Amino acid sequence: MDRIRIRGGRSLSGTIPISGAKNAALPLMATALLTDGPLTLTNAPDLADVVTMSGLLSQHGLTVDHDRKARTITLSGAANNLEAPYDLVRKMRASVLVLGPLVARFGRARVSLPGGCAIGTRPVDLHLQALEQMGATIEITAGYIEATAPDGLKGARVIFPQVSVGATENILMAATLAQGTTEIVNAAREPEITDLAACLMRLGARIEGIGTDRLIVEGVTSLGPAVHPIIPDRIEAGTYACAAAITGGQVLLGGARLDHLGAVVRILRDAGVDVAETEGGLKVSRLNGLRGTDVMTEPFPGFATDMQAQFMALMCVAEGAAMITETIFENRFMHVPELTRMGARINFHGHSAIVRGVSRLSGAPVMATDLRASVSLILAGLAAQGETIVNRVYHLDRGYERVEEKLAAIGADIERLPG
Numbered sequence: 001m002d003r004i005r006i007r008g009g010r011s012l013s014g015t016i017p018i019s020g021a022k023n024a025a026l027p028l029m030a031t032a033l034l035t036d037g038p039l040t041l042t043n044a045p046d047l048a049d050v051v052t053m054s055g056l057l058s059q060h061g062l063t064v065d066h067d068r069k070a071r072t073i074t075l076s077g078a079a080n081n082l083e084a085p086y087d088l089v090r091k092m093r094a095s096v097l098v099l100g101p102l103v104a105r106f107g108r109a110r111v112s113l114p115g116g117c118a119i120g121t122r123p124v125d126l127h128l129q130a131l132e133q134m135g136a137t138i139e140i141t142a143g144y145i146e147a148t149a150p151d152g153l154k155g156a157r158v159i160f161p162q163v164s165v166g167a168t169e170n171i172l173m174a175a176t177l178a179q180g181t182t183e184i185v186n187a188a189r190e191p192e193i194t195d196l197a198a199c200l201m202r203l204g205a206r207i208e209g210i211g212t213d214r215l216i217v218e219g220v221t222s223l224g225p226a227v228h229p230i231i232p233d234r235i236e237a238g239t240y241a242c243a244a245a246i247t248g249g250q251v252l253l254g255g256a257r258l259d260h261l262g263a264v265v266r267i268l269r270d271a272g273v274d275v276a277e278t279e280g281g282l283k284v285s286r287l288n289g290l291r292g293t294d295v296m297t298e299p300f301p302g303f304a305t306d307m308q309a310q311f312m313a314l315m316c317v318a319e320g321a322a323m324i325t326e327t328i329f330e331n332r333f334m335h336v337p338e339l340t341r342m343g344a345r346i347n348f349h350g351h352s353a354i355v356r357g358v359s360r361l362s363g364a365p366v367m368a369t370d371l372r373a374s375v376s377l378i379l380a381g382l383a384a385q386g387e388t389i390v391n392r393v394y395h396l397d398r399g400y401e402r403v404e405e406k407l408a409a410i411g412a413d414i415e416r417l418p419g
């Protein structure tokens, strides 16, 4: 298995092009199940999760053409297999996003239950309850969700008791082909949802309230073709902002958008990082010391849980202490013991961690069990004295395009060691 070696201590300077967003690409690809297409997505990232989603949609019967050089994915055809098998869903939880579109268009779907993952139990009850409210019958048999709606889905008023990105996406997609009006109350407002709604509109869907927590969808009988550009990855941008900050560097995040970063920008500024909007993207630099800054994860526009591990790495070398509270996932401190092995001073109890800054981390062999935890170790390695080896790189490849090439191009001493 590949590993990544970093020799820390270099400050970074230059431009990092930000790729298309993984978390936007996956639901956007699932929308292709709602139409014969073709749906062409531009600015598509080349990531392991995108390959998994392509495989899932191909086995449903779609034609998927991923042109890596042109950064486009074209999806066309109609599904002829309504089952999403365990092997694919287990690999990537976002596979459950095929459920809403399949039931809405074909009146039936059989999708494996995803099960837990490294960061928490992550149930899909909100997705299922909402589909039931729209008239689907749901049964769980042999580890599979069996959903049927022989006469199609019906519009309903769906009030989510808790904000869920995936459930909002599943129901938004399903509602586009339901009979009548669907109102989604307490909808997630992440930029990826706004992007999904924009793409659905291009396909011919009728949606109001885009960007708010109340989405109103007027069902239509069919959707057509579209070309849609995927938004830049705000989490990748935030991660490289932390790379600039932790090394005391100056980096232009090419194509990144300030309005997509939500509270992350304010927190970075509070911590002593300069973030400025420029024509080509966001300029991030740090000339003075980092300050310990408390943060609590929240749904957008709050501080993203997907940025928590990276921000914790930053706080490991800040002056003073930072309290980091995770409110979205119950088990998202897997990076703490690894950061501790690099000399960080972190105590955690329940959902909160206290990070007491140290003047320098020291390189070590480390490994992590999820995507964002892995990249936080790379950030720590960039600032650490000596050599850090990050094991289990496959987590990184799920969500970061050529991470070592992008960082090496702006001055990091980093390389992939094929395993």
Ligand code: UD1
Pocket (backbone or CB within 6 Å): 022, 023, 024, 026, 093, 094, 120, 121, 122, 123, 124, 125, 126, 127, 128, 162, 163, 164, 165, 166, 167, 192, 305, 306, 328, 329, 330
């Ligand atoms: C998405 C993102 C993930 C991000 C997360 C929160 C994708 C592919 N993944 O994941 O990177 O960390 O949003 O911003 O876009 N929950 C339930 N029942 C449900 C659904 C969710 O209890 O039916 C809970 C979850 O366990 C979690 C919380 O709600 O505690 C938020 O999860 P959700 O927003 O659904 O995350 P995902 O869509 O899985």
